[in-house]
Amino acid sequence: MQTLEDAWPKDPKNPKMVELDHTVKMEDTWKAMEKLVEEGLVKSIGISKFPMSLTLDLLTYAKIKPVVNQVECQPFLNQSHLIEQLGRFGILVQGILYLHLN
Secondary structure, eight states, X not given: OOOHHHHSOEETTEEEEEOOOTTSOHHHHHHXXXXXXHTTSOSOOOEXXXXXXXXXXXXXXXXXXXXXXXXXXXXXXXXXXXXXXXXXXXXXXXXXXXXXXX
């Protein structure tokens, strides 16, 4: 049985790192995710850490708009402008906070 760790392509120069295919366009990935919604395999799709510029680009070709954008929100980075702009497009915001333990 293949483990999740074995499913990702490894970087031959550093086997601990995952090798990413940077030739795949975001539009192609989004269309593949929309297909999952159309096939009933997922109920909704969202984005994570997208600034407004990338979100606006996504909205130019998306048939299904993202339901949520997960962004870092904390007292020193409240993202109020981004949250306001996403709200205008009906996109919810889920705040995430990274805990740095040193």
